Amino acid sequence: MNTLMRWIGIAVVIFIAAPLVIVVPMSFSTAASLQFPPPGYSWGYYQQFFSDPSWLRPAWNSIYIATMNTLLTMALVVPATFALVRHKFWGKSFANLMMMMPMAVPHIVMAVGYYSYFGELKLVHSKLGVVLAHTCLSVPITFLVLSANLKGFDLTLERAARSLGATPGQVFRHITLPILKPGLAISALFAFIQSFDETVVAIFISGRDAETLPRKMFDSIREEADPVIAVISTLLFAVVFAGLIVPSLIKGLRRMAGGTPSK
């Protein structure tokens, strides 16, 4: 039983790794279509991606929309999370449920709603429309990450500062904010990624003018399976890889430099 489970487990590791590994060699291929093994290797498709406005524009749109989405989401979610984690009040469980609702509704359902609603508001085919929609969808995950951080916050630190004569504003600036910084950064990152990756709503409302990268990729895969997608996939993959590997490398370096054994 144990050995069987282990062998299946190893097979699953390969199953999970294979699709992640395969796009990298394909992005350097010289073939005009998806061919494996590639007949030769070159930077051709990378050059194509970085010189083609029909790919670069959606990439910039996505970065812009995700950034705006992050700012708006944080401005709305941070105060709300403080209210929900630190206060007891009438209607709290309702408010909690409200924060989670956008996660429970399938994106296709929201896409139908936005398609018609934003049509009336003249917000389809606009970046503003995509930002407004994405912000709703980013609320739950941002709230979850931030509230987990806030729940672990040691309130005695704030009380100590207050007892030493700090004003509430000073406590927030010098105690609360610095301690919460990593939590705020991570929840902002989650909001950014949520928007950057969101595909379904973007397909329906972004149009040609506010076309996001996932929408462009979706259309391209649907129509012709352009090998440039392998380039974008490799680049996105590299970003994720760097985001996960680099922090642990830095941690390792710090440990070695500091000479303190890990705990």
Next chain:
Amino acid sequence: MGLSLSALAERKTLWPWLLLAPLTIYLALFFLVPLVEVVIMSVTEPRPGLANYEKVLTGSLYRKVFLNTFGTALLVTLCCLLVGYPLAYLMSTVSKRAAMGILLLITMSFWTSFLVRTYAWMVLLGNNGPVVWLMQTLGIAEPPPLLFTRLSSTLAMVHILAPYMIMNIYTVMQKIDPSLIRSAESMGAYGKSLFRHVYLPLTAPGIANGSVLVFVICLGFYVTPVLLGSPREQMAAGLIGNQIEQFLAFGLGSAMSIVLLVVTLVILGIYHRRFGLDKLYG
């Protein structure tokens, strides 16, 4: 005195709602209103009445699509479980370093855009792809078509959703006290019976969490079935997209959306009453 006390009480309940107000108004305007609009469209387009629901709930095409959606979601959940359980088990038995390596791989997969992962399966299973190439090398002259079938979309969805299952089960497995297993062994439980009477019940909460999550996400899946699935075996989200984009049948698309939403909410609602929704995504 009485005044200041009531003022204090008032401030205590008002302050949190003041902090919540911007978000509440925002969600009402940009989340609730569009959702209500879908409900309204479902009973007014093209003319008022319940005709859309009648069609969606009794028409043979719609019944087929909904059945197919449930079947696929069930199959994908089952596959995720069959794939996820052994991997979580492997992770909880190997050395810490190896477990970290696998965890890194799963995290990486999770964070890679599912559009990228869908595309990767297209490359893997394509006519000139590595799987066909391997089959030909092994002597299968004419490999069966792999792409745009039930197989390709199921494989990709399992790959995309498996991390949810694995993480949920692994979290539970990690918390199992090894002395429980040892004492069960010392009392004569081994192999199958140890697994069935000790290990499986202990990991059941993780299985429940993961399964609900995978099933619900799969029910509403749009991108992967549309790009990789067989056009003859559509899922609900794909058909809704068609109704809106191609046929401009807003009423039918909305009615289907509401049916999909109600089913999703019922499942999540049952889950919420038993375990609490916030645990699901934690």
